[in-house]
Amino acid sequence: MIFVLPGREIPGRFPGIVSGFSKLGSQAPRFSRFGEGGAGFETYLRSIRVAKKVLITGANGEIGHGLINRLAERDNTEIIALDLAPLEPSLSAKCSRVVVGDILNSALLENLSTTHNFDTIYHLAAVLSTSAERHPPHAHRVNVDGTLNLLEIAVTQTHLQGRPVKFLYPSSIAVYGFPDLASKNKAGKVREDEWCTPRTMYGINKLYCEQLGSYYANRYRQLDAESVPVRIDFRCLRFPGLISAVTRPTGGTSDYAPEMLHHAAQGEPYHCFVREDTRIPFMVMPDAIEALLALEAAPKEKLNREVYNISAFNPSAAELRDLVQKAFPRAEMRFEPDRKRQAIVDSWPGDVDCRAAERDWGWKPMFPMNRAFEEYLIPGIRKRYLNV
Numbered sequence: 001m002i003f004v005l006p007g008r009e010i011p012g013r014f015p016g017i018v019s020g021f022s023k024l025g026s027q028a029p030r031f032s033r034f035g036e037g038g039a040g041f042e043t044y045l046r047s048i049r050v051a052k053k054v055l056i057t058g059a060n061g062e063i064g065h066g067l068i069n070r071l072a073e074r075d076n077t078e079i080i081a082l083d084l085a086p087l088e089p090s091l092s093a094k095c096s097r098v099v100v101g102d103i104l105n106s107a108l109l110e111n112l113s114t115t116h117n118f119d120t121i122y123h124l125a126a127v128l129s130t131s132a133e134r135h136p137p138h139a140h141r142v143n144v145d146g147t148l149n150l151l152e153i154a155v156t157q158t159h160l161q162g163r164p165v166k167f168l169y170p171s172s173i174a175v176y177g178f179p180d181l182a183s184k185n186k187a188g189k190v191r192e193d194e195w196c197t198p199r200t201m202y203g204i205n206k207l208y209c210e211q212l213g214s215y216y217a218n219r220y221r222q223l224d225a226e227s228v229p230v231r232i233d234f235r236c237l238r239f240p241g242l243i244s245a246v247t248r249p250t251g252g253t254s255d256y257a258p259e260m261l262h263h264a265a266q267g268e269p270y271h272c273f274v275r276e277d278t279r280i281p282f283m284v285m286p287d288a289i290e291a292l293l294a295l296e297a298a299p300k301e302k303l304n305r306e307v308y309n310i311s312a313f314n315p316s317a318a319e320l321r322d323l324v325q326k327a328f329p330r331a332e333m334r335f336e337p338d339r340k341r342q343a344i345v346d347s348w349p350g351d352v353d354c355r356a357a358e359r360d361w362g363w364k365p366m367f368p369m370n371r372a373f374e375e376y377l378i379p380g381i382r383k384r385y386l387n388v
């Protein structure tokens with residue numbers, strides 16, 4: 001079943017464009033139509049001359065929020081957003097079209113593809129690590145089959161446009177897998193090709209999709225009699241745990257860091273599900289968004305690989321607690337490790353080697369740890385819960 005928005009005018013960036021969605025069965029949905037003539041249509045015509053068109057799947061998620069807000073600051077970018085859940089009105093106002101639907105629905109994706117020429121696809125929709133571990137077959141369908149569907153759309157678009165469509169894929173440090181804590185502690189900063197032996201459904205899905213993306217970019221239909229004239233341009237970031245001051249995470253295993261902050265800011269006690277000495281890399285959401293945009297914009301000839309590590313800081317859980325407690329002295333935080341979730345975090349690296357990203361496309365975080373807390377997280381989170 002496809003759930004799509006009821007027909008209504010989308011205010012904001014593309015006035016006059018009306019989303020004419022209706023609730024349909026398994027048929028392809030009717031997308032949008034224009035207001036009868038008038039300024040809206042002219043605005044649209046003007047926009048297609050200059051606009052870069054991007055498709056964002058999983059647009060209602062944490063990264064989607066940040067990405068839409070950031071892309072909307074550019075006046076030449078037209079955003080088509082897709083998510084299972086409707087976007088909040090402030091976000092949909094920044095998109096030219098919002099589709100409420102499932103990435104597993106091929107008819108829906110094909111219909112989108114025949115209606116639009118995308119320059120870039122940001123494929124963010126996924127089932128995250130903790131949720132994936134609770135529903136493995138569902139996670140595999142969304143994370144793997146869903147990604148395959150989007151890669152096929154990118155191929156079709158590349159073929160139709162005669163130029164590579166960019167496919168930006170957020171992977172994760174979950175692709176790594178240490179057999180035990182001793183190997184993790186000994187390894188130090190892990191390079192992209194080391195320890196890729198994931199121990200979770202999510203990590204396995206991500207690692208496979210990285211490789212699927214590389215295959216589509218380099219060897220897709222390699223046995224065809226005529227060589228494929230142009231292939232997709234697949235670019236992937238292995239994100240560490242992400243912390244946002246604006247949105248709250250659900251379903252991830254690095255969530256203890258943002259959860260500490262959000263609980264403290266609301267005066268709620270927090271029981272941390274990992275040990276005090278637990279260490280993995282993190283970054284704040286604005287850095288994650290800038291990294292996606294920087295990798296997207298990087299000249300292709302500078303990129304020596306498809307998959308890049310990035311990170312900004314790697315505190316232990318106790319160090320995180322101290323930073324949160326400094327800002328919220330009355331915060332109540334206790335460590336009550338959950339043995340099974342702990343084992344997952346212990347299989348992830350304590351730090352990652354980001355030299356390839358630094359060298360190829362100039363990766364450098366704007367927010368190292370102290371700056372992240374003092375200038376982004378603490379003020380942002382105080383503002384968010386101002387009235388609590």
Ligand SMILES: NC(=O)c1ccc[n+]([C@@H]2O[C@H](COP(=O)([O-])OP(=O)(O)OC[C@H]3O[C@@H](n4cnc5c(N)ncnc54)[C@H](O)[C@@H]3O)[C@@H](O)[C@H]2O)c1
Nearest residue numbers: 058060061062063083084102103124125126170172239242
């Ligand atoms: N947040 C992190 O710490 C982190 C770290 C590493 C990688 N990532 C990756 O970044 C991407 C975005 O992460 P996020 O933090 O925004 O996640 P999120 O859970 O906040 O958002 C995911 C979005 O995908 C949507 N979605 C799920 N299944 C769908 C389906 N079948 N069809 C359409 N939409 C669907 C959800 O409704 C949700 O809005 C994911 O691929 C995730 O694996 C996130």
